[in-house]
């Protein structure tokens with residue numbers, strides 16, 4: 001079981017993900033969250049972005065779930081540029097083990113990659129990550145603002161947009 005197996009259902013209902021055309025699940029691991037989102041929102045498309053072995057695992061799981069027509073996986077490095085143009089960039093349990101500089105840098109690259117009307121979503125177990133004040137400051141340092149906070153029980157979903 002990954003971390004997402006128990007919290008993915010709460011994230012799925014915390015926001016109308018179907019309002020987005022496509023998402024990039026940055027550090028999306030084996031695709032558990034993306035698969036849950038696509039199963040719930042039939043118009044949503046998405047890709048997992050992760051290290052090669054995880055991207056391959058995600059690709060296989062997406063295919064096994066019958067979602068290969070709407071989803072895929074991209075192998076890459078979070079420290080480099082992200083694939084541009086998705087409407088939603090998801091960072092699920094990715095920031096809590098990064099220091100402030102790395103977090104601001106990753107948020108900046110998400111801000112640069114996201115489409116004009118898109119958003120960056122920070123999804124964190126509230127007891128593991130930074131508090132809202134700290135995340136807000138880091139988001140602002142990355143050229144983003146907190147547009148909304150969606151409550152998903154023990155998980156918070158922060159919606160970040162360009163000001």
Ligand SMILES: C[S@@+](CC[C@H](N)C(=O)[O-])C[C@H]1O[C@@H](n2cnc3c(N)ncnc32)[C@H](O)[C@@H]1O
Nearest residue numbers: 003004027028029050051076077078079092093
């Ligand atoms: C704590 S896991 C979170 C996985 C998934 N988002 C979840 O919530 O279960 C962090 C993820 O970031 C990925 N990751 C860490 N450093 C990375 C890097 N430099 N490039 C690409 N992916 C990276 C890991 O492979 C892992 O899948």
